[in-house]
Amino acid sequence: MKIATYNINGIKARLPRLKEWLVETRPTVACLQEIKSQDEGFPASEFEEIGYSAIWHGQKSFNGVAILTDNEACPDGPQEIQRGLGIAGPGDSTEEQARYLEADVNGVRIVCIYLPNGNPLPGPKFDYKIAWMEKLRGRMGQIWAEEVPCAVVGDYNVIPEDDDVWATKAMASDALMQPESRAAYGRLLADGWTDAVRSLNPRGGLWTYWDYQRGAWQRDHGFRIDHLLLSPELADRLDSVGVDREHRGREKASDHAPVCCHLAD
DNA sequence: ATGACTAATAGCATTAGA
Numbered sequence: 001m002k003i004a005t006y007n008i009n010g011i012k013a014r015l016p017r018l019k020e021w022l023v024e025t026r027p028t029v030a031c032l033q034e035i036k037s038q039d040e041g042f043p044a045s046e047f048e049e050i051g052y053s054a055i056w057h058g059q060k061s062f063n064g065v066a067i068l069t070d071n072e073a074c075p076d077g078p079q080e081i082q083r084g085l086g087i088a089g090p091g092d093s094t095e096e097q098a099r100y101l102e103a104d105v106n107g108v109r110i111v112c113i114y115l116p117n118g119n120p121l122p123g124p125k126f127d128y129k130i131a132w133m134e135k136l137r138g139r140m141g142q143i144w145a146e147e148v149p150c151a152v153v154g155d156y157n158v159i160p161e162d163d164d165v166w167a168t169k170a171m172a173s174d175a176l177m178q179p180e181s182r183a184a185y186g187r188l189l190a191d192g193w194t195d196a197v198r199s200l201n202p203r204g205g206l207w208t209y210w211d212y213q214r215g216a217w218q219r220d221h222g223f224r225i226d227h228l229l230l231s232p233e234l235a236d237r238l239d240s241v242g243v244d245r246e247h248r249g250r251e252k253a254s255d256h257a258p259v260c261c262h263l264a265d
Numbered sequence: 266a267t268g269a270c271t272a273a274t275a276g277c278a279t280t281a282g283a
């Protein structure tokens with residue numbers, strides 16, 4: 001079973017690249033973030049054409065998550081369990097942002113997340129990020145208690161360690177590597193979840209995001225914020241991980257690269 | 266100290282991202 005996470009930065013703008021990536025790499029499950037599409041605009045038929053079923057949780061302009069499954073490997077498709085964590089957005093809005101989607105796929109619980117960025121800080125957006133992370137931790141605790149094999153994957157918007165960024169100085173004041181952000185991420189690992197990429201690359205130096213600006217891609221100025229967290233049963237089955245770096249360098253690419261892990265059957 | 270680049274939406278600029 002191959003599980004992938006990919007922040008696509010707009011499903012309309014990315015559709016040709018996204019389909020190309022699915023056809024070339026055929027993940028069993030693909031979790032997408034930042035679809036930036038309303039529910040009625042989601043191009044489900046485009047994915048059906050290449051043998052993928054999908055569920056999605058969108059909103060206008062921003063955020064939005066989706067889970068795609070390979071029809072051949074997953075004849076039942078993704079079976080939705082829950083959407084949203086029940087946490088209001090920052091400021092006066094009581095409306096929840098589309099950042100969480102949970103489904104069962106072939107007996108494995110798949111959680112697709114788009115964690116709030118948190119900039120600028122300090123402020124309501126950073127507070128929202130930290131609150132969202134605690135809400136996520138609560139839900140992960142519930143799933144843990146169910147003892148169902150589970151992968152919580154997505155754009156965490158957290159640079160976990162100093163060797164997960166090309167230059168710590170460049171990002172020091174960013175919400176992505178504040179002590180509070182790292183501590184909240186660290187609590188998930190302390191709870192027993194395994195960071196799949198880190199576990200097989202303990203020396204760091206692997207990036208999943210490169211800014212569109214300042215020639216960051218050409219200079220390899222990136223960092224690691226897209227993560228795959230595995231419950232113990234899945235961590236025991238972990239064979240390999242990978243970042244599809246090459247797809248970041250293509251024409252009209254997302255600023256994130258796909259990240260995937262392979263689990264033994 | 267600031268902006269850079271990209272996408273979405275509503276326009277002919279703004280917001281958000283990270």
